[in-house]
Amino acid sequence: MLYIIGLGLGDEKDITLKGLEAIQKCDKVYMEAYTSLLSFGLSPNGLSHLENLYRKPIILADREMVEEKANDFLSQAQLSHVAFLVVGDPFGATTHTDLVVRAKEMGVEVKVVHNASVMNAIGICGLQLYRYGETVSIPFFTETWTPDSFYDKIQQNRNLGLHTLCLLDIRVKEPTLESLCRGKKAYEPPRYMTINKAIEQLLEIAQAREDSAYTEDTECVGLARIGSEDQMVVAGTMKQLQLIDFGAPLHCLVITGNTHPLEEEMLNFYRCRTLLGAVRGEAEFKFLLFLENVRMGL
């Protein structure tokens, strides 16, 4: 039996009782390392938090292991109980459909334990989940590569009055260019995209287009570390959000469509509207925003 267990978003205590019971039954416990450590604010040596709570040793399964060695741990799952832990929900933003397909092809029974993922926890900002259109991913641009397929999707959503969830790039264990050329394994340091960087890239692409799906004055919501104790949610225009330091990963961004009055009421709690009128310079805006965030307990 292969248990694929969602860990939720914030920290080790976001696991469900059902997930915890499943882990207790397992002989081996793997955890996908793509985004997990980053999300839980842990260093690679910080696994002990989870191991102590779950009372099992955890084997980190990085991207290579999942892609190359899945057959090994699926073979184990043919004979005994194996757990595969994933941050969020097993079928959330990072999906594990391929693992399920491989397991089923090998005749391994699969049980899924669901949990929160960014795809539903994003509801915390007050924009109703059923009023979102297609989700987009924003990848890091390079000097030679500026993929912009997200633009048309955002435009479609906004034409329909729908909100757009933008998932921001995470680069963990990317091989260095040098290592690719020489065939040795060496990795780039982990990188995650900030809300500021995402907005910069969004505006860069919009400027190259004649129509404008959005501008620097378009209302957005920036969210950092959703589900954790120090999550941060700020509503404002792209221009305003670009001035804000959202701190540690992970970040994501919502571009609003048409909003309903109840949605507006919620956004107001995350907005610094009363202050903005009085702001003259960037430094002053940042200071007032800081005060406002303190007041709102953010």
Add this chain to the structure above:
Amino acid sequence: MLYIIGLGLGDEKDITLKGLEAIQKCDKVYMEAYTSLLSFGLSPNGLSHLENLYRKPIILADREMVEEKANDFLSQAQLSHVAFLVVGDPFGATTHTDLVVRAKEMGVEVKVVHNASVMNAIGICGLQLYRYGETVSIPFFTETWTPDSFYDKIQQNRNLGLHTLCLLDIRVKEPTLESLCRGKKAYEPPRYMTINKAIEQLLEIAQAREDSAYTEDTECVGLARIGSEDQMVVAGTMKQLQLIDFGAPLHCLVITGNTHPLEEEMLNFYRCRTLLGAVRGEAEFKFLLFLENVRMGL
């Protein structure tokens, strides 16, 4: 402090450790009764399951209580810790944004504990969450009321190649017509929409239109009791799914858009394609489907 705690989808053990710890701190524990009992397969007397596990008495808060008496329990939350339990995620399919707004207006601090909701757990069927368009709700038609705003949304999604999650109507504690006229409180028996009924209504609306956003041959996925031990997932055309008894609530339906190869591979596990060619009559189809479901452990 008001804790709004998601209970997840399956049963009482889908609560997170964080949610359980929050309940322990609270002087009063309310549970929204709109959909909870139905989802967890409990009768109104079946609360003791939850109370035993959570080690607290639970007060059922029905729709009237939440709407009319929210100020009472928000006043309690000004002075002490109060928990409000909701099935799924606090901002999932049934949203509690209004409660958050009222709490914040009264100066009550709010903490949200996220969990799985149908909005992300639907990923279990193998259709990628980021390829869904706007979610629609399908209400029960009456003799005089056949609202069809869902049709245009499904059409928009399908034109863009996107999948559509259809949430099906739940009627709990609806006042009877007689009680509305006489001012006495009396309620209709609870009703929930089956996948079969939803498809019947979908096809009724499509027949009245010239273009067709979908037909009885459109590929869909029917899902019942997502996240529980006896969940049922079947992929097939509307016509095929209409023949299937999905059993107890809650049901939902996905109308596919364009599918990717990996999505198709997953759908194949839920499909009875090999059998369908050989089927002559409805009874035979139902029997073969039954065998197939047994084989797949559904």
